[in-house]
Amino acid sequence: MWIGLGLLGIGVVWFAVRAIEIDRSLDAASRQLASAGPPGAPPPPAPAPDAGAEPHLALAWTEGAPREPAEPLASVRREAEELLARRLPHGLRRGAVIRAVAEAATAPSQPCVLALDVRAAGRPEARLYRFDDNATGRMVDEDGREPVPSPWQAPLATLRRTSPFNPKRMHPILHRVTPHEGTDYGAPSGTPVYAALEGTVSWVGPHGGHGKWVAIQHDNGVETGYAHLSRYAAGLKRGDHVATHQLVGYVGSTGRSTGPHLHFSARRNGAYFDAETLLATRLRELPADQRDAFLAEKGELDRELDGIGKGELDRELDGIGDPLPAAPRPGGADEPASPANDSVSQPRAAASGARRQRR
Incomplete structure (x- = not known):
């Protein structure tokens, strides 16, 4: 009799455990069905990205190309070309291939270019980065140098x-x-x-x-x-x-x-x-205590620049080393003034020569 009672107790415990397991399985299945929605419904939205992430615009174009992209890319392109025209020693050349990374949130009303890469025939590749830790917010070059404001200004709006x-x-x-x-x-x-x-x-x-x-x-x-x-x-x-x-x-x-x-x-x-x-633009290096932050920022932006236009721009970039035909432009040359008519002839003497916070 005692053996029978023992077997009966074991059976009761086994059925209780199985009931609990079945109840948990049904509850999990119910939650899964509820999240999936009715048949044919679109999948649930992906988890929201980190609120601190900063979406970027990435674009590439050839200077002088007739096509004009739609906003907000057009405003970013205009801002990039103005920055390059001011920083490049001989201006922005027709046929140059430009790649840019910019803030998406502020375009087109206030385009903020974060990094630029430009390649032109006969010129070394140049890159510029916006680094705000230097307090000036100006673009710095690959060596972490920024332009020093000069009191002198160009006598023409465009120098050719x-x-x-x-x-x-x-x-x-x-x-x-x-x-x-x-x-x-x-x-x-x-x-x-x-x-x-x-x-x-x-x-x-x-x-x-x-x-x-x-x-x-x-x-x-x-x-x-x-x-x-x-x-x-x-x-x-x-x-x-x-x-x-x-x-x-x-x-x-x-x-x-x-x-x-x-x-x-x-x-x-x-x-x-x-x-x-x-x-001429004079350059000064970033302070030593900002170098590490700049290099980290530069590395991230370099990766973004390198990823722009892969495939579609490869052919254009490969051909940049070939000379470009000179663009026709107005211009003349002086003829020398004769000493008799030039009262200013004198002995000649040549002169000697904001970091964006990532979250």
Whole structure:
């Protein structure tokens, strides 16, 4: 009898355990069916991404291509081209292949470019990064250098150099060595010309081979000249004080000139030097305590840049090493002023030369 009672107790316990297991299985199945929804219903949404993640826009294009992307990409492209035009030593060249990473949240109203890569024929590949830990929020290069603001400004809205400063230039017409005491920038006739820095107008009027010429004496001892003008700014006269980037005249081809352009010159103590050195961008390195943060940020952005346009841009990038045909543009060259007509001929002397927080 005792054996029978023992077997009966064991059976009761086994059935109780099985009932609990079956109840748990049914409950789990019920929860799974409830989450799946009715047949044919779309799958449940994926878990929301981290609220601190920052979505990016990634795009690539060829400079000068006629197609214009839709917003917000168009605003990012315009912002990127403006940044590159200011930072690249010789401006942004037609045919350059550009890749960009930008914040998606702020485009198109306030495009924020985070990183840029540009490749052009005859130029080394260049990359720029926005690093906000340097407090200035300016773009820095691959070596962590940022531009230092300069008081000098370009005399034209767009600089297209057609002939550099060269004390020993071989004249293209006379075929003899003749000093070229300024830099020629090709531009259509009538293009506004601006004072490169505030100062006092020291000359307005005809000036030998310079044609219609404006000269400005600056407080730092430098005098800049603006030659071959078609006309002067209204009311401009000798002795006037002009502000930086104030209109002083318009591009022309007066004097000894082969076509419309601005001959921009600079001299100190009567000796001419390369006026482009006034406009050159000076760079300074990030502080040592920001280097590690910059390199970490740079590594992440480099990976994003490297992933843009894989496949579709490979052919264009491979062909960047080939020379591009020069784009037609207005511009001329000076003819040398004769000593008899050039009262400013002097001994020549060449000048010596925001980090985005990731969450």
